[in-house]
Amino acid sequence: MSSATSAGSARGVMPTMKDVAKAAGVSVKTVSNVVNDYEFVSSSTREKVNKAINELGYQVNVPARNLRLGYTGIISLAIPDLAMPYFAQLSSLVIEESKKLGMRVLVEPTLYSREGELEALHGSQHSMIDGLIYSPLELGMDDVEQLEVDYPLVVLGERIFSDRFDHVATENVEGAKHATAYLISTGCRRIAVIGTHPGEKLGSAALRLDGYRQGLEEAGLDFDPKLVAPSRMWHRIDGVNAMNSLLDAGVVPDGVVALNDMLAAGVLHSIQMHGMSVPDDISVIGFDNSEDSQYLSPSLTSISPGLKAVARLSVRVLKDRINGDRPLNTAPGEHVFRKVSSSLVVRKSTRSVQGDEQSI
């Protein structure tokens, strides 16, 4: 009965290996041997020791073990915003995958700030962490040398590229191209794109915009800057605002590629507020295939980026680096660059793929 609650340290003193050793009448090393399943321990002493462990309620002191072994079994995951479904989903998958490999995850939201992202890289806590999975948003190619750290690092996305560290990315260009081509195949001819970041060269926004342009081009459609609605943030309210700005300016497309699902949700809202219908008046396609997309009305056609594969790959690559192994059969000195393939999930926010151009 923990009647503790005395002042000072909140936790009672824990028994150590020494205590167990004394109780079992053996040496500390023997206790350690038992705890670590060392082969050559006689079953009689093993029993004695286990009995003492149970009686005293012994648990290994992890920081002490960490100090001795030089690693902690903790990795860090730096993402812009844990409250965003996309990153919550990613975090959840990374945690799950890490657990399978015996590691735990310290999630570090960088909150859309440059300092936050730099701190995640260079923060003072790095001896506490075996490696880092890093999803930059503010940092770009100019900062590439900041990423040349001396601990295992896996970078997510295509915002920053270098042959000095490992990458895992989703198919941004291909996915957006696919989305655009699909809208065209359903009869759309004036396709808007929502959520671009003007001036940006890398990063999801630029890449997805590029895919959009490639999609138009392959179909022989002209790129019309009037149909581009930028938005720095990608929350739903930004989708509402961006789409409003188009419609209020009298620009009425027959299809919309939203650069993520939350923008798309806002786009749906905006279109409906303007008294139009999706997909009859305007088709909308999103990106991320977030869990929510199926519950919007109408349910949202979206590009699924294969987040699970991203989580799986990045954790495994990181683990290999931590162990000093070469991940995915890379040559010595070579680094991973892996793109996870995307797929199209068709729902109700786009018209069917027949060539008949109804309504306008």
Added chain:
Amino acid sequence: MSSATSAGSARGVMPTMKDVAKAAGVSVKTVSNVVNDYEFVSSSTREKVNKAINELGYQVNVPARNLRLGYTGIISLAIPDLAMPYFAQLSSLVIEESKKLGMRVLVEPTLYSREGELEALHGSQHSMIDGLIYSPLELGMDDVEQLEVDYPLVVLGERIFSDRFDHVATENVEGAKHATAYLISTGCRRIAVIGTHPGEKLGSAALRLDGYRQGLEEAGLDFDPKLVAPSRMWHRIDGVNAMNSLLDAGVVPDGVVALNDMLAAGVLHSIQMHGMSVPDDISVIGFDNSEDSQYLSPSLTSISPGLKAVARLSVRVLKDRINGDRPLNTAPGEHVFRKVSSSLVVRKSTRSVQGDEQSI
């Protein structure tokens, strides 16, 4: 530079305090004093030491410090599912609040399993963690003795209650009562409730159902079991299914209390699929005031449980326990039980509060 990538350990050897001491020509303790901002260090030696630190790129070894100090600065947050917006939001706030107090957070999703929840409590890693914020879903009052652990613990919600540990909860009963009363004030008379857990005595579902019943009772309306649609899970698909089951059975309420926003989103979907309109035919009110609720169509009236206050309080209480201080002016031996007050956020999924009963 970093042409490392040799086999074995992935990280180069790091300089220690000893190295810094040698480089600066002082003792190890002096380096430690500088690092820890000890008052009585002459500015000249402080300078020497800092110079050496920068030149060698020294960083403190956190596990070693942890071992010596007996704490890690890491707390654990056990929640059912990080991919659920409610918990993602909570986690995000807990991380933010912890950071302010100099702590980091290990998020541990228990994934709707009893074993997961028990492991979060009794897992072998507890010396690595200073304390735990614990949001149980599967464990109930029968398991209360499982929670009598010997490390600082703050329990979220009202599922499990004991005067042996600290609690922070949201106003489940009051919130649902408020929601129900509000629907009644807008003219609703046949109010369904979506997402109950039959047989459950504690936990959000039971408490919110209780609030719903109290709301009816105070208005003199009878409780009608036909208007209750249970659902074990609270994802949107469950809201769709539950509402479908009512409507398909010919039970058409004029108002719906959904026990969370995701259920509510599903309810909206279901109603619209049945050719009815919200709020003209049926008013819908949710619970959680998730970020999404404002982007549903129509935007969702919801009960805001004050998650931020929950995060703030629970982290602060935990920190006090870790420090051996008494939180929130509790008497020695007494524990915190704090309910964070909820509020109603009115949006477009409910009719206006005039007494005029239009439609039906």
Added chain:
DNA sequence: TGTATAGTTTATATCGTTAGAAATACTATA
């Protein structure tokens, strides 16, 4: 009985930091 062989246990150094006490250097005052 002696000796090699394999199985089992132990003594002790070490990981990198912090902390208490002891030692030394400085400053001001008599």
Added chain:
DNA sequence: TATAGTATTTCTAACGATATAAACTATACA
């Protein structure tokens, strides 16, 4: 120039685990 008093620095012992190598035990075989 002592001398007390304070400021600064150092010495050394922890914290609790793991690991090397040495020291025992058995067992087997000659």
